[in-house]
Amino acid sequence: MSRRIAFRSLVMLACMLFQLACAQGTTPAWVPADLAAKLNQAAATSYDNQIVTDITYYQNAIAGLDTSNATVAARTFLLKEKVLIMYKEYNRSKTRYVANDFSFNSAYGTLKSDMNRMLTRLQAGQDPAAGIAGMLLARATWIDSFYFNNTTEKYEPVIVKYDLIIPNGYNPSTPAPLMVSHKDSPSETLVKQTPYVLIRNYQVPDEFKLVRSDAKTRAVLIDVSKVVHISPFRIYSTGYSFGGKTTYNMAWNNVHWFAAIVPLDADLCTSDDYFFEDCMYMQNVPTHIGHAVNDAFLSCGIAVYNAMYTAGNPVDSFHFPGGHDVDVPYRQDLSLVTDFFDQYTMHPYPKEVHHIVECTKWPRAFWVEAITSYNVVCGTDAVFRVFAQANNLIEIVQADTPITGFILYLNDHLVNMGQNVTVVYGTDTLYTGAASDTLAVTVRSGAQIRNPYRERLPLWEEVDSISRVVFGSSPDVPSGWGQPYPPSNGSQVEHAVLDGEMMRLHVYPNPFNPAVMISAGVRCIAPLRVMIYDISGRMVTDLTTRMSNGRATWDASSQPSGIYIVKARIGKQVLTKPVTLMK
Incomplete structure (x- = not known):
C-alpha cells in the first residue's frame, strides 16, 4: 500500500511540476495563452492527470521533429491541433458525454490513436495525409459549445470520434467526392471500390437532437478536409431509418452543404406534418428517395416524394427488396446510391x-x-x-x-x-x-438579430480554403448555374484586370510564422484596402493604413495558429487568399 501511495504522489508531483513549468512560460508558443493557463489549475480527476501527461509527451515529441524537412514543417499543424484538443478537454466534467455522444474514454482513446499514427509518420519524415488509400482511419476532432436558441439549450463541447474510409484509388493530387452516412453506413469493402470517401460513426445512432448532429457533421467535415483532398462541391449525404430522416433535416437546414442526398427507409410517420412542408424547400438539393418494398415507412416516403415533386424539387425515388433494412443498397449494390451522386455537383451561386x-x-x-x-x-x-x-x-x-x-x-x-x-x-x-x-x-421594420452561433463561413468556402492551403489546389466553381460576368470581382480567382493592368494578390511565405508579406502586385491607381479575417469571418485586423506601394507585412504573433483569409479590394475588384499561421 505504501508503494502505491508513493507512486501516486510521484505522479501528482510530476503533474504539478509540469503545470508550474507552463506557468513560467515554457509552454510552446503555438499554444494560445488562455489554454495554457488552464494547466495552472490542479487536475480535477485521474483522467485530467493523464491528459497532462499526454500533453507533455506530445509537446516534447513535436519539439523533437525535424522541421528542416519541408513535409514535416508543413504538416506538423495537424498534430498540434490535436494537442490543443487535450488542453480544451482538461478539467472539464467527463459526465457531459451523454445521450448519443461516445463516452469520454472511447473518444479520447481514438484521439490518441489518431495522434500516434500522425506522429509516427512525421517522425519518419512522411506526410500523415499521404499513403492512406484503401485505409479505414479512426479519427477524432472537437466540437465547441454553443447555445441553440441564444440563451437556452446549451450544448457542451466534446471530443467527436468518427471513422474515415478512403477508397483504394484515392490520389491526393485529385479532389475526391465524399459521402456522409447517418446511423447505418455502406459496406467498407464496397466503399473502397468507389471513388468516394466515406465518413461514418460520428455518433451513437438515433441522435434525436438534430442541432447536435448538424454541428458534429460540420466539425468532422472540416477535420477531414485537412487530411483528405475532397471537393467542396461534391459532398453528399445518405442515411438509414432515423439517419434517413436526419439526412432530410440536415439538407433543408443547410442547403448549400450537399450536392445531393439519398435518404433510405427514412423513419417517417403521418404525424410528422412539418416534414411534408419543410422538405418542399429543397429546390437546390437533388434527392433520391429509397425505400424497401416491405418497409413500414414506404407510404410516408411516397407522400414526401409527392410533396417535393409538386413543389418543383429535383426528386426521384426507387425501391429495393427487403423490409426495414438497407442490405441491398448498402451491402450488395452501392451503385444504387453512388450512381445518383455521380450526376450532381453543387453550384454555390444559384440564381x-x-x-x-x-x-x-x-x-x-x-x-x-x-x-x-x-x-x-x-x-x-x-x-x-x-x-x-x-x-x-x-x-x-x-x-x-x-x-x-x-x-x-x-x-x-x-x-x-x-x-x-x-x-x-x-x-x-x-x-x-x-x-x-x-x-x-x-424588408420591414423591427429588430434585426443574427444568431451568434450561425454558420459564419459557408462549409464549401471553408473546405475550399483548407484544400488550397494543405493540398495546393481546389476545383474551380462548377459551370452551368450562372456563368461569371467578365471578371470585375476576383474572389474566386487569384488575379483580375484593373484599367488594363493585372492585379495579383501575393502572400509569402505561406504557411508562415509569425509574419507574412502581402502584396497586391499592382500600382495603387485606386484606393487599396487590405483586411485579414479568421476562418469564422471575424475581421482580425485592417492593414489599409499600413500599405505602402501595394505592400504590407502582417505580424500575427498575438494570433493563434490557424487559417486566415487575406482580402484585398481595389475599386470594384476583390481578391481573397487563404494563409496558414503555424506556430
Whole structure:
C-alpha cells in the first residue's frame, strides 16, 4: 500500500511540476495563452492527470521533429491541433458525454490513436495525409459549445470520434467526392471500390437532437478536409431509418452543404406534418428517395416524394427488396446510391434561393442570409425566396415574418460587380447603388438579430480554403448555374484586370510564422484596402493604413495558429487568399 501511495504522489508531483513549468512560460508558443493557463489549475480527476501527461509527451515529441524537412514543417499543424484538443478537454466534467455522444474514454482513446499514427509518420519524415488509400482511419476532432436558441439549450463541447474510409484509388493530387452516412453506413469493402470517401460513426445512432448532429457533421467535415483532398462541391449525404430522416433535416437546414442526398427507409410517420412542408424547400438539393418494398415507412416516403415533386424539387425515388433494412443498397449494390451522386455537383451561386429558416441557427442558404426580429424557435418557420435576375436586379419574392432584412453576399457569378445593383421587394426598391460583396437590406421594420452561433463561413468556402492551403489546389466553381460576368470581382480567382493592368494578390511565405508579406502586385491607381479575417469571418485586423506601394507585412504573433483569409479590394475588384499561421 505504501508503494502505491508513493507512486501516486510521484505522479501528482510530476503533474504539478509540469503545470508550474507552463506557468513560467515554457509552454510552446503555438499554444494560445488562455489554454495554457488552464494547466495552472490542479487536475480535477485521474483522467485530467493523464491528459497532462499526454500533453507533455506530445509537446516534447513535436519539439523533437525535424522541421528542416519541408513535409514535416508543413504538416506538423495537424498534430498540434490535436494537442490543443487535450488542453480544451482538461478539467472539464467527463459526465457531459451523454445521450448519443461516445463516452469520454472511447473518444479520447481514438484521439490518441489518431495522434500516434500522425506522429509516427512525421517522425519518419512522411506526410500523415499521404499513403492512406484503401485505409479505414479512426479519427477524432472537437466540437465547441454553443447555445441553440441564444440563451437556452446549451450544448457542451466534446471530443467527436468518427471513422474515415478512403477508397483504394484515392490520389491526393485529385479532389475526391465524399459521402456522409447517418446511423447505418455502406459496406467498407464496397466503399473502397468507389471513388468516394466515406465518413461514418460520428455518433451513437438515433441522435434525436438534430442541432447536435448538424454541428458534429460540420466539425468532422472540416477535420477531414485537412487530411483528405475532397471537393467542396461534391459532398453528399445518405442515411438509414432515423439517419434517413436526419439526412432530410440536415439538407433543408443547410442547403448549400450537399450536392445531393439519398435518404433510405427514412423513419417517417403521418404525424410528422412539418416534414411534408419543410422538405418542399429543397429546390437546390437533388434527392433520391429509397425505400424497401416491405418497409413500414414506404407510404410516408411516397407522400414526401409527392410533396417535393409538386413543389418543383429535383426528386426521384426507387425501391429495393427487403423490409426495414438497407442490405441491398448498402451491402450488395452501392451503385444504387453512388450512381445518383455521380450526376450532381453543387453550384454555390444559384440564381434562385428558396429556404425555410426553421431556427435562427440556420438563416443562410448559399449567398442569402436572413435577419430576424427575434430568435425563431424551431417550428416557427419563416420562408424566403430570392432571385438574381438579369440587369443586376435582385428580387426578393418572399420574406415571411419575422424576417426583417437580409445580408446578400454578391459576386460576379450573380451580378456584374462593376455596375450598380438594384434590390426590390414587391413594389418597394430597397437599394440602388454600387454592388458590394456584402450588401445589407431591410424588408420591414423591427429588430434585426443574427444568431451568434450561425454558420459564419459557408462549409464549401471553408473546405475550399483548407484544400488550397494543405493540398495546393481546389476545383474551380462548377459551370452551368450562372456563368461569371467578365471578371470585375476576383474572389474566386487569384488575379483580375484593373484599367488594363493585372492585379495579383501575393502572400509569402505561406504557411508562415509569425509574419507574412502581402502584396497586391499592382500600382495603387485606386484606393487599396487590405483586411485579414479568421476562418469564422471575424475581421482580425485592417492593414489599409499600413500599405505602402501595394505592400504590407502582417505580424500575427498575438494570433493563434490557424487559417486566415487575406482580402484585398481595389475599386470594384476583390481578391481573397487563404494563409496558414503555424506556430
